[in-house]
Amino acid sequence: MTVKRGDNAVHNGPGPRRVAMPGADPPANPDDAASQTSHRPTSRRRVVQISCFSLMFTSANWRAAPFGTRAEWFGNVRGDLLSGLVVALALIPEAIAFSIIAGVDPQVGLYASFSIAVLISIFGGRPGMISAATAATAVLMVTLVRDHGLQYLFAATILAxxxxxxxxxxxxxxxxxFVSRSVMTGFVNALAILIFLAQLPELIGVPSMTYVLLAGALAIIYLLPRVTTAVPSPLVAIVAITAVALAFGIDVRTVGDMGQLPSSLPTFFLPDVPLxxxxxxxxxxxxxxxxxVGLLESLMTAQVVDDLTDTGSDKNRECVGQGIANFVTGFFGGMAGCAMIGQSGINIRSGGRGRLSCFFAGVMLLFLIVGLSDWVAVIPMPALVAVMIMVSIGTFDWGSIRSLVTHPRRSSVVMLAVVIIVVWTHNLAxxxxxxxxxxxxxFASKIAQIFAVTSRREGDTRTYTVxxxxxxxxxxxxVDSFDTREPVAHVVIDVTRAHIWDLTGVGALDKVALRFRKAGVETEVVGLNEASRTIVDKLSIRNRADALELSSGH
Incomplete structure (x- = not known):
């Protein structure tokens, strides 16, 4: 059988997707950069060092600014400082709650939130995103702490x-x-629902004044921006509700009721486990x-923040940044964490955009729990619950409800499946x-339907166009599109408008060709593009002498 190469070779393999980081030039192709560098007149050792560096640090931006650009740090100082303070206040009860989930002392979660926030602001790939101790990672540590103790948790954090x-x-x-828009929408909606459900324990079986303070805080959060945006409304709500509760002696749950706040700075130590x-x-x-789980939630949250800010991020740098943060945190008595979509939402909606917001949130968190613990302890929980409710409402994609009717049914099924599974199991991954x-x-089902085989006969030749x-x-x-019993002398299979992707596709082409051969029909395949020809030449068996015997097992 003769195989001819068509003139319409398709060259797949576009360059890597380039994402612009805020305040910096778009990253160059790392391979191009390494290639250009290697042609400079320098020593072989220098070339090897540069090549290794290019492999390790996955974007030109990172190589140029390993700790972030000046614009990422100081392009929005006022907004980042104010939003960082709001985030720090909101982190305290959550860090305590996540410590309780993991079965450890509250200081473990608080120290972790401080350490992770500071380190990820330096090494992370998504400015403006907040990372700290989270429920997603806390639930994975429960059994380890119960069966082996706290020191093994620190060791596991370092290894993670x-x-x-x-x-x-x-x-x-x-x-x-590879994560579709439907999956992203389902992820965001599920997290918004989980954030709201997590506030219900603070709203059930509580004094009636809790609801009054909650309503007041929500009113401030939503109405103040209509008057002024000089100060983040969540920060004003927290301060105002705390002042009212103290002035009138209102008896509601406070941050101090969540657990004991640490009174000292975290110190470096090696986990006390056998090596x-x-x-x-x-x-x-x-x-x-x-x-x-940490990387999955972090990368998904980074994509959400990308969409909220209409900017890009370096996902590979974020992976490394999360790893550095957890690695160091394990040596300072903290538990593993990752990005937090709720706190990131607070930060973005409070005006935070740069690395400084996350850094300041971590520093202020430590200052508040160590230096101002007595003041922090009296913050009413209704004020913080109001902030989280605001985040859940703002995070939920309300347009997706209308899209259930207007979007393709399959997209809606994917979105609903993600929401139901995450909310039911509390397992984001x-x-x-x-x-x-x-x-x-x-997708595979839909692509398979966009397929057609037509044919025409000219004398003793049948031409099939795929x-x-x-x-x-x-x-x-x-395979079913070919009539291998038709009495013809010659068959041409034209795949100019087709693409053969995998072993199964090659096997199907072989099966058709061998059926024609068995019937005594000369078969010719024309129009293979470059990529299809490569995989066909590598995997096809139809030109082998024993092809008919092998075809039964192909």
Whole structure:
């Protein structure tokens, strides 16, 4: 059988997607940069160092500004400082609550939130995003703490950081492009619902004045921006409600009721665990889970902040930044954490945009719990609950409800599946993985339908023209489109308008060609583009002498 190469070779392989970071030039292609550098007159050792550096730090921006650009730090000083203060106040009760979830002392979550926020502001890839101790990672530590103790939690946090750094160096952040818009919408809506549900314990079985203070705080948050935006309305609400509660002696739950605040600075120490393979066997499963869930939530949150601010971010740098933050935190008595969509929403809606907002939030958090713990302890919980309710309402994509009717049914199914799974299981990773799987299946099914085989006969020659994608989902339809029993002398299979993607597609082409050969019909394939020809030449068996015998197992 003769195979001819068509003139319409398709060259796949566009350059990497370039994302502009706020206040910086767009990153250059790392491969191009490394190539250009390697041609400069310098020593071989210098070339190797530059090449390794290019592989490790995954964007030109990072190589040019390893700790962020000046614009990322000081382009919005006033807004970042004010929003950072709001975030610091809102972090305190959440960090305490997440510590309780993990079964550890509140200072573990508070120290972690301080450390992670400061470090991610320096090394992270998404300015303006807040990272700290979270419920998503806390729930993964419960069994470890219960069965092996607190020191093993610190060791697991350190190992999780190493895994995340490795993920960044391997450029796993690029996998975010496989997450569809429907999955993102479901993720955001599910988190908004979870944030709201997390506030219900503070609203059930509480004094009636709780609802009065809550209503007052919500009124300030939503009405003050109509008068002035000079000061973030959530900060004004917290200060005003605290002042009212103290002035009138209103008896409601306060931050102090959540747990004891630490009175000293965190100190460096090595986890008190044996340095053995047994320890590694114990902590490795927890560390892998923490690393995966932490990166997933961080990358998804980074995408949300990208959309809110209409700017880009470096997902691979974010992976490394999260890893560095967790690695260091484990040595300072903190638990693992990741990005927080709720706190990030507070930061963005309070005017925060740069790295300074997250850095200041971490520093102020430590200052508040150590230096002003007596004042922080009297902040009424209704004020902080109001802030979180604002975040949940603002985070939820209300337009997605209307889209259930107007958007394609499959997109709506994916979005609803993610919401239901996440809310039902409180497992973000499970919901997102299910959404990505559904999106992939629906996409494959849809692409398989955009496929057609037409034919025409001229004398003793039948020409089949194939249009569409030939892969595992369309292979059966491809094979069934050929009449291998027709009495013709010559068959031409024209794949000029088709693309063969995988082993199943190659197998389908082989099956058709071998059926014609078995019937004594000369078969010719024309129009293979470059990519299709490469995979066909590598995997096809139809030109082998024993092809008919092998075809039954192809």
């Amino acid at each position: 950081g190493i895994i995340q750094v490795a993920a960044g160096f391997l450029r796993l952040g690029d996998l975010m492009r 053995s393979f047994e320890t590694l066997r114990i902590i490795a499963p927890y560390s892998i889970g923490i690393a995966m 499970l919901g997102v993985f299910a959404g990505v799987l559904l999106s992939g299946l629906f 249009e569409g994608q030939v892969f595992f989902a369309s292979a059966g339809k491809f």
